[in-house]
Amino acid sequence: MQNYVLNGNKDTSVEDFQIRDNLISTLKERFKTYGYKQVRTSTFEYYDLYSTITGTVSQDDMMKVVDSSGKVLVLRPDVTIPITRMISANRGTLPADLRLFYVLDVFRQNQEPSDRKETTQAGVEFFGKDTPENNAETIVLAIHTMRDLGFTNFKLEIGHAGLFKELIKQTSINEQELEQLQALIQSKNMAEMNPFLDQLSIEEDVKSAIRSIPLLYGNPADIIRQAEAIIQNTEMKNLLKSLVDVYEVLKDYGEEDALVFNLGLINNMNYYSGIIFQGFVEHVGKPLLMGGRYDNLGEQFSSPMPAIGFAFEVDDLLEAHDQEKLWKEKNAPLSILLEYDRDMQRQGFKLAFQLRKNGWQVLTYPSDHTASQQTPADCIVHYRGDELQLEAGGKVTTFNDTDELTGTLSEMGRDDEWHV
Numbered sequence: 001m002q003n004y005v006l007n008g009n010k011d012t013s014v015e016d017f018q019i020r021d022n023l024i025s026t027l028k029e030r031f032k033t034y035g036y037k038q039v040r041t042s043t044f045e046y047y048d049l050y051s052t053i054t055g056t057v058s059q060d061d062m063m064k065v066v067d068s069s070g071k072v073l074v075l076r077p078d079v080t081i082p083i084t085r086m087i088s089a090n091r092g093t094l095p096a097d098l099r100l101f102y103v104l105d106v107f108r109q110n111q112e113p114s115d116r117k118e119t120t121q122a123g124v125e126f127f128g129k130d131t132p133e134n135n136a137e138t139i140v141l142a143i144h145t146m147r148d149l150g151f152t153n154f155k156l157e158i159g160h161a162g163l164f165k166e167l168i169k170q171t172s173i174n175e176q177e178l179e180q181l182q183a184l185i186q187s188k189n190m191a192e193m194n195p196f197l198d199q200l201s202i203e204e205d206v207k208s209a210i211r212s213i214p215l216l217y218g219n220p221a222d223i224i225r226q227a228e229a230i231i232q233n234t235e236m237k238n239l240l241k242s243l244v245d246v247y248e249v250l251k252d253y254g255e256e257d258a259l260v261f262n263l264g265l266i267n268n269m270n271y272y273s274g275i276i277f278q279g280f281v282e283h284v285g286k287p288l289l290m291g292g293r294y295d296n297l298g299e300q301f302s303s304p305m306p307a308i309g310f311a312f313e314v315d316d317l318l319e320a321h322d323q324e325k326l327w328k329e330k331n332a333p334l335s336i337l338l339e340y341d342r343d344m345q346r347q348g349f350k351l352a353f354q355l356r357k358n359g360w361q362v363l364t365y366p367s368d369h370t371a372s373q374q375t376p377a378d379c380i381v382h383y384r385g386d387e388l389q390l391e392a393g394g395k396v397t398t399f400n401d402t403d404e405l406t407g408t409l410s411e412m413g414r415d416d417e418w419h420v
């Protein structure tokens with residue numbers, strides 16, 4: 001029989017959803033503490049939005065649909081672009097900094113058929129000037145959130161989209177060669193990169209600067225020193241200086257240990273114009289978060305809109321995390337089975353209402369129900385004509401009134417270790 005399961009499809013079970021939900025709450029709470037407010041953009045967008053602007057998702061990667069009038073639409077392939085469009089169209093020039101976050105599904109057709117086509121991104125976009133403080137604050141938020149998620153062994157790699165672009169300006173290589181070169185740098189494939197560069201007509205010192213780019217990886221202080229050797233002009237000098245400035249601010253946040261400079265870092269999106277970064281966890285080969293400055297994207301809509309942002313890949317975070325328990329048990333409300341005698345039904349429902357007001361999960365059953373139908377719970381409350389009893393941890397306690405019962409349940413609810 002056909003199983004109708006799409007390649008790369010992932011349904012989410014009750015348990016997985018709980019873990020996912022806790023993870024997302026953790027992200028959202030942290031974003032809010034840095035002043036971010038949640039927004040949402042439409043799932044459907046005009047294909048033209050992505051086909052006419054530069055620095056966007058590759059057209060082959062977009063999932064297309066046709067509406068009833070024959071217009072080609074795409075399922076949201078990126079969030080940064082529509083948010084920038086939305087802000088740029090509504091705000092003209094920004095009167096003040098604007099910090100927005102989102103938790104949204106992103107649809108991309110990957111080369112590998114087994115890859116997910118639908119992923120969830122939890123990200124932030126900070127519309128504000130390119131200053132070391134703004135950039136450092138955004139990076140610190142990424143680090144802070146990684147810590148909240150319980151990751152200890154992670155690194156934030158920092159690079160600059162402009163440095164490489166500036167080097168490329170010194171050459172006359174075409175679009176296709178550039179793509180090839182970027183892929184080689186990204187995979188640090190020196191064995192193929194050297195012969196590839198040799199067959200291009202590029203000046204020797206620029207060539208050797210490009211060659212050293214993938215090697216510029218490591219401790220920020222060391223890399224800053226080494227990078228000076230590849231500087232070709234004042235523009236590049238200023239770009240490097242801007243990275244140093246951000247690094248200096250990050251030191252005051254006390255976060256230098258989480259940082260690595262990677263000047264060979266190339267982010268998939270082409271809209272980045274300045275500092276870029278990615279977050280990695282030990283033993284996981286792909287970045288769990290990526291972001292950077294994209295100061296020129298707004299210009300393609302109505303107005304210039306300097307901005308920086310990043311997004312976590314929620315599905316990858318879930319896979320990477322080996323401490324699922326941490327998320328699973330956090331915030332799980334106390335679950336109560338309330339069994340009432342049929343002639344006490346009205347009072348039973350009233351009690352259930354009171355208990356739910358405390359945020360507990362309450363399931364009600366008449367006391368003559370079949371026990372095998374019962375959903376397991378942390379404890380059982382028996383409400384009989386003359387008695388109010390709590391059955392928990394193998395013990396039965398009798399109460400005089402519902403307030404007394406609620407008091408005991410509150411104590412239990414606070415105790416994380418508590419189980420039936």
Ligand SMILES: N[C@@H](Cc1c[nH]c[nH+]1)C(=O)O
Pocket residue numbers: 078079080123124125268269290291292308309310311
């Ligand atoms: N939209 C980027 C991440 C990002 C958010 N803000 C800036 N960059 C991506 O999908 O890779």
